[in-house]
Amino acid sequence: xxxxxxxxxxxxxxRFSSRSELLFFVILPLTFTFIIGGGFSRxxxxxxxxxxxxxxxxxxxxxxxxxxxxxxxxxxxxxxxxLAEAEAAFADDGAPALLIxxxxxxxxxxxxxxxxxxxxNLNAQVAERAVLAVISRVGSALSVANNSVVEAERxxxxxxxxxxxxxxxxxxxxxxxxFESAPERVEVTEATSAGQPYDPAAQASAGQLITWVFIPLxxxxxxxxxxxSQGTLRRLLTTPTQKATYLLGTISGQLVxxxxxxxxxxxxxxFAMGLNWGQSPLALALMLVTFGLAASALxxxxxxxxxxxxxxxxxxxxxxxxxxxMGGCWYPLELFPQAVRTAVQILPTTWAxxxxxxxxxxxxxxxxxxxxxxxxxxxxxxxxxxxxxxxxYE
Amino acid sequence: xxxILTIAIKDVTLAFRDRAAxxxxxxxxxxxxxxxxxxxxxxxxxxxxxLSNIPVIIVNQDEGEIGExxxxxxxxxxxxxxxxxxxxxxxxxxxxxxxEDDVAAAVIxxxxxxxxxxxxxxxxKIEVYVNPARPVSAGVVQSIxxxxxxxxxxxxxxxxxxxxxxxxxxxxxxxNAQAVGEAIGQRQAEAGAENSLITLKRASPSADSxxxxxxxxxxxAPGMALLFLMYTVSNGGRTILAERHEGTLPRLLTTPTTAAQVLxxxxxxxxxxxxxxxxxxxLASTLLFGLKWGDPLAVFLLVAAVAxxxxxxxxxxxxxxxxxxQVSSAGTAMMLMFGVLxxxxxxxxxxxxxxxxxxxxxxxxWGLEGFTALGTGGALADVVTPIIALLIMAAVLFTIAVAxxxxxxxxxx
Numbered sequence: 021x022x023x024x025x026x027x028x029x030x031x032x033x034x035r036f037s038s039r040s041e042l043l044f045f046v047i048l049p050l051t052f053t054f055i056i057g058g059g060f061s062r063x064x065x066x067x068x069x070x071x072x073x074x075x076x077x078x079x080x081x082x083x084x085x086x087x088x089x090x091x092x093x094x095x096x097x098x099x100x101x102x103l104a105e106a107e108a109a110f111a112d113d114g115a116p117a118l119l120i121x122x123x124x125x126x127x128x129x130x131x132x133x134x135x136x137x138x139x140x141n142l143n144a145q146v147a148e149r150a151v152l153a154v155i156s157r158v159g160s161a162l163s164v165a166n167n168s169v170v171e172a173e174r175x176x177x178x179x180x181x182x183x184x185x186x187x188x189x190x191x192x193x194x195x196x197x198x199f200e201s202a203p204e205r206v207e208v209t210e211a212t213s214a215g216q217p218y219d220p221a222a223q224a225s226a227g228q229l230i231t232w233v234f235i236p237l238x239x240x241x242x243x244x245x246x247x248x249s250q251g252t253l254r255r256l257l258t259t260p261t262q263k264a265t266y267l268l269g270t271i272s273g274q275l276v277x278x279x280x281x282x283x284x285x286x287x288x289x290x291f292a293m294g295l296n297w298g299q300s301p302l303a304l305a306l307m308l309v310t311f312g313l314a315a316s317a318l319x320x321x322x323x324x325x326x327x328x329x330x331x332x333x334x335x336x337x338x339x340x341x342x343x344x345x346m347g348g349c350w351y352p353l354e355l356f357p358q359a360v361r362t363a364v365q366i367l368p369t370t371w372a373x374x375x376x377x378x379x380x381x382x383x384x385x386x387x388x389x390x391x392x393x394x395x396x397x398x399x400x401x402x403x404x405x406x407x408x409x410x411x412x413y414e
Numbered sequence: 415x416x417x418i419l420t421i422a423i424k425d426v427t428l429a430f431r432d433r434a435a436x437x438x439x440x441x442x443x444x445x446x447x448x449x450x451x452x453x454x455x456x457x458x459x460x461x462x463x464x465l466s467n468i469p470v471i472i473v474n475q476d477e478g479e480i481g482e483x484x485x486x487x488x489x490x491x492x493x494x495x496x497x498x499x500x501x502x503x504x505x506x507x508x509x510x511x512x513x514e515d516d517v518a519a520a521v522i523x524x525x526x527x528x529x530x531x532x533x534x535x536x537x538x539k540i541e542v543y544v545n546p547a548r549p550v551s552a553g554v555v556q557s558i559x560x561x562x563x564x565x566x567x568x569x570x571x572x573x574x575x576x577x578x579x580x581x582x583x584x585x586x587x588x589x590n591a592q593a594v595g596e597a598i599g600q601r602q603a604e605a606g607a608e609n610s611l612i613t614l615k616r617a618s619p620s621a622d623s624x625x626x627x628x629x630x631x632x633x634x635a636p637g638m639a640l641l642f643l644m645y646t647v648s649n650g651g652r653t654i655l656a657e658r659h660e661g662t663l664p665r666l667l668t669t670p671t672t673a674a675q676v677l678x679x680x681x682x683x684x685x686x687x688x689x690x691x692x693x694x695x696x697l698a699s700t701l702l703f704g705l706k707w708g709d710p711l712a713v714f715l716l717v718a719a720v721a722x723x724x725x726x727x728x729x730x731x732x733x734x735x736x737x738x739x740q741v742s743s744a745g746t747a748m749m750l751m752f753g754v755l756x757x758x759x760x761x762x763x764x765x766x767x768x769x770x771x772x773x774x775x776x777x778x779x780w781g782l783e784g785f786t787a788l789g790t791g792g793a794l795a796d797v798v799t800p801i802i803a804l805l806i807m808a809a810v811l812f813t814i815a816v817a818x819x820x821x822x823x824x825x826x827x
Contacts (some may be wrong), residue, residue, distance in 0.1 A: 024625050040743035048747060055754055086612075132613045151614060156564070161611035164572040166611060171576040171598055175585045191579050198571045202710045203537035205530075208556055211512040220549070247663050297483045329436025337746075338442035345449045346765045350759070354518070354548045381546045382515065 027269025027401060031243055032277060035236075045281055048230035050288050051094045057224035057293050069142045072096040072150070073110055073118040075103035078125035082158070086121060086133075089154040096150040110136060117147035127162065127188065161199055165192035211382075219381075225289040225297075226376035227349035230369055232285070233278050233315065235340030240274050240319030242332035249329065263411045267404070271316045289380075300385040306387055307379065310396035311372040317403035318368065324410035338375045343369045417671050421679025422686055425653060429646070429687045438645045439691050443638040444698060450634040451703065467498045468551040469517040471508045474501070478528020480566065484540075487562055488521070496554065512543050518551035519544045521559055531570055573599045585789055635705055636785035637758040639695040640720065640778040645729030645750050646691050648745020650684030654732040677819060681812070684728050688721035709789030716784045716797050723777035723804035726811025727752075733818035752776040780804050 035041055053059075062095040065102070074090065076083050090098040101109070103120065118136040125131065134150055137144035168191035169184060177182060178184040215279030245401060247253045256266060289295040319336070326332045346360070347369025353361060364370045378384040429435055472488055488499040500517070502508045508520040522541040530538040542559050544552035577595040580586040586594050621715040654677075657663040666676055696713065699705045707713045727748065735741045753759055755769060756778025765773070773779045784800035 038738065038739060043743060043747050048750060051756065052750070055765065060769070091425065100492065131611050132615055134615045134617060135804070136617050148614075148616065155612040155614060160511060160564075160571075161569050162611040164568065164575050167572050167598075167602065168579050172580060172583065172585060175580070187583065190582075191575050194578060195571055195575045198574060199567070202567055202571070205537065205539055205567070206556075206559055207539040208542045208544060210544055211509065328434060332436065334434045334437030334442070338437055338445060341442065342445050342449055345453065345745060347445060352548070353549060354468075354551045360452050377547050378515070382513075412700045 023265050024269040024272060027266060028273025028276065030274040031270055034108045034243070034246070035274075035277065044232070044236065045277075045364050049228060049281070049285055050292075052232070053225055053228040053288060054292065056228060057221035059221075059293060061392070069093070069095055069097040070117075070146045070150070071115050072098050072147045073106040073115050074098045074100045074121070075106040075118065076100055076121045077103060077123045078121050080126035082126045082131075082162075085158050086154060089158055090119075090150075092280055093150050093154065096147050099155075110138075116143035117151075119147075119151055127165075127192070128185070131162075149321055157199075161192055161195040164195040165189075168195075176267060219295065221289075221293045222295055222377065223352060225285070225293055225295050226373060226380060229282055229285045229289075229376070230311070230347070230349045230372050231340065231344040233282055233312070234369060235336050236281075236346060237274060237278055237312065237315035237318040237354045238322055238336040238340050239332065240270060240316055241323035241336065242329050243270055243274075243328050244320075244323030245326055245329040245332045264408055267320055267407055267411060271313075274319070275309075275312045275316050278316065279308060282308045282312070295380055296383070299379055299383050300379060303384060303386045303389050306386060306393050307372065307375040307396075310393045310400065311368065311375070313400035314368040314372070314396040314403065317400045317407060320407035321403045321410070324407055324412070333375070343367050346370070348373045368396055371395045371399075417675045418679040418682055421676060422682035423684025425650065425680060426686045428653075428691065429551055429650070429683075430690070435646075435649055438642055438649075439687075440694060443642040443695055446700065447631070447635045447638045447703075448553075449636070451631050466495050468503055468548075468554055469498045469500070470494060470555050471500045471502055471517050472518045473503065473505050473520065473522045475505075475510045475525045476523045476527040480528040480531060481523045484559075484562055484611060487534060487558070492559070497558075509543055512545045515545060515547055517545065518548040519555040521555065531566060546808075560569070568755060569599065575712075579818060627681060631699075631703060631705055632707075632789040633786060634715040634790075635695070635699045635703070636782055637753075637778070639692050640724075640756070640759040640781045641749060641753040643688050643720065643724050643777070644727070644749035645745065646688050647684050647724040648731055648741055650680075650687055650725070650734075650737045651732030652741040653683075653746065654680050654729075655735060656738045660700060661737060676787070677816070681725060681729050681736055685721050685725045688724055689718060692717045692721060707785065709793055712788050712794040712797055713790075715794070715801055716781070716788065719801040719804035719808075720777050720781040720784075722808035723780065723811075726808040726815070727777065728813035730811045730818075733815040733822075752778050755779070757782050774803075775807070777807065780807075 036045075063363070072090070076087060086096065087100060090096065098119075099109075099115075106118050106120075109115055111270075116138045120134040120136070122130055122134065123133070125133070133151070133155065135148060137148060165188050169188050172178070173184075174185055178187065201254065239282070244253075253266075286297045286308075290297050322335065322339075322363070323332065326335060347365045347367045349369060353364070353370070353373070371392045375389040377394075378389050378392070382388070429439070434800070467651075472485060474485050476482075485501070487493070488497060492690045493499075502511075505520075505522055508522065510653065511517045512520050520541075520543040523540050524540065526536075527538050527540060529535050540559060540563065541555050542552075544556065573595050575587070576598050577591050580594060581588055581591055609637045654663075657666075657680075663676065669671060696707055696717070699708060728745075731741055731744055731748065735744060755765070755773040756776035757773070780800040784797040787800075789794040
């Protein structure tokens with residue numbers, strides 16, 4: 021036991037011999053969690069809606085309705101300005117979209133709007149969806165009024181265009197009133213036993229926790245390379261220390277450090293982001309420990325394959341980022357194609373992410389995350405066995 | 415000039431012989447681009463998202479025909495790839511499946527929903543019971559239900575307005591209103607009435623309309639290339655300090671080579687390495703993914719400008735740091751922070767104004783702007799601003815770095 025503790029302590033000293041390690045241990049993980057979790061816009065009245073430039077060349081009743089509907093949008097922030105100014109702002113200021121309401125846009129006239137979109141811009145896609153929703157809403161009343169006129173003409177043609185327009189306007193007014201007073205027919209309720217509504221910051225908090233802990237745990241491979249290059253592993257041969265003792269010491273030391281790092285990130289999630297991490301402390305502890313074990317055992321196995329510290333460092337970052345990405349830590353797994361969702365079941369990050377999301381979003385307890393914890397333990401056993409089997413002192 | 419080139423070529427050769435560095439210079443951005451392409455569905459033909467086979471459970475308790483129609487909508491061919499619907503009779507069992515994370519949402523159509531759509535019907539709500547762990551899928555199900563109900567509402571209002579106006583104008587007698595209303599409803603259903611008379615024409619600043627198609631990989635691939643370009647330049651900066659610490663730099667200065675030539679060679683080596691790295695990634699993604707980067711000359715000039723801007727940061731880092739290890743740590747931190755602020759991770763995170771301005775100090779931001787413009791049909795004229803911005807960035811950072819090197823003494827502190 022003393023040997024294991026001594027090895028673990030030595031590794032901790034090596035790792036934190038440079039103060040810059042704190043940058044990766046706590047400063048960057050917290051910064052990333054804060055930024056990606058939308059920390060700057062939490063608990064503030066800041067307007068994060070997508071900017072939509074609007075040039076109203078029509079100044080008609082219909083264009084006013086479009087502008088009114090846009091002003092109520094929850095996804096875009098309409099900025100109305102003259103066309104020349106809007107075009108200049110679109111070209112120079114990086115606004116994702118510009119909506120042009122053409123001259124003559126009115127009932128019975130031109131009814132095509134033009135949307136200029138910045139290429140390959142995700143916010144431009146958001147703006148397009150918002151504009152489509154608005155024109156569907158405003159256009160529906162027009163469509164209803166138009167149908168009403170068609171039905172009247174079916175029975176008797178109008179005496180004049182003025183009569184037709186009067187009939188259309190009366191129909192439009194009634195349609196607008198009916199749409200305005202229409203009852204809600206859809207109710208959305210969220211399933212959560214803990215009463216915690218969905219919070220995108222939960223994805224960021226869990227995902228960043230896994231990413232920032234996984235990469236240094238894979239970096240255990242670098243410790244092996246360092247010891248080999250220093251010749252200290254060869255010297256260990258002369259002492260009565262078994263392979264398993266050495267590996268256990270190295271892994272347990274890094275695991276404790278990882279648990280401290282995870283605890284800091286969880287505390288940050290609770291107090292800075294207001295996340296509900298504490299619903300089942302036992303389940304949370306079980307997930308963090310099993311994930312830490314699986315990741316550190318994988319790092320130990322990796323260490324038996326690589327030849328230099330440089331390789332270990334590069335591979336840790338590359339595999340860490342790739343596994344985190346594919347495990348759903350950066351983007352929700354539900355966005356992935358079915359084949360990819362199935363394939364990524366072989367990654368420990370996928371199971372860790374699933375378990376943490378079960379806790380923070382779905383309020384699961386120990387029973388609810390037992391499958392994920394068991395699979396992660398299985399990963400740890402397999403990787404540790406491979407590590408012991410392949411481990412060489414030179 | 416020959417000496418500067420010799421030093422530069424030596425550094426490029428060393429960089430590309432270093433297997434460990436190659437992992438982060440070429441393999442990592444390539445693997446991550448591959449991963450992002452897979453998760454976004456880019457390689458399975460869906461260019462916008464990998465969202466498919468969303469599991470949803472429907473409980474239809476409505477005795478009327480509207481509930482049946484809604485079930486048909488969820489079973490329709492149009493939604494075949496997007497949804498994987500299941501049907502149940504028991505509301506509690508359906509809720510349980512959502513709570514167990516087996517499905518993204520449960521759609522519960524209550525008894526009396528069809529009747530509630532009549533003029534004197536009591537409003538009854540369809541419930542969408544959503545899974546908080548699958549917010550996007552649940553949102554899709556919700557939008558399908560919303561769209562369906564919206565069409566119902568348009569049909570209801572359309573029939574009501576038509577009949578009311580006909581009666582009000584005396585074209586139809588009140589006692590015939592119901593029969594006329596049913597006939598109108600029938601006609602509208604057969605015509606599949608268009609909901610909106612307003613149409614939207616989409617356009618792009620680019621003249622080439624074909625290239626306006628959104629390709630998520632055209633955004634993600636340059637993002638990853640630029641992310642790891644920052645690793646390459648900081649690794650190059652590290653070699654300047656490594657040469658000092660290992661004594662090869664002072665030794666070099668005993669030869670008839672000036673300090674300015676040595677530093678020039680080192681910086682040119684970093685620039686060439688960055689240029690080669692991005693060039694290789696562009697070539698690989700063009701050949702393997704069929705990615706269109708745009709006008710070759712404009713792409714080359716932009717890559718050169720990006721490599722220059724990034725090299726400026728690498729040289730500044732080397733001028734400020736005291737040890738090679740410091741350059742490595744600060745370089746990795748810089749790479750990641752520039753990635754977030756400059757948009758390399760594929761999302762524009764909600765940032766306050768001052769951080770959005772700070773993002774403009776990164777080569778990632780200008781590079782992405784330029785690559786996006788070129789990848790969607792833009793020409794050289796469209797990337798003049800990013801190129802000039804990157805060259806100004808390079809000039810300012812080089813000047814500061816050279817001043818710092820000069821103050822410290824070329825061969826070390």
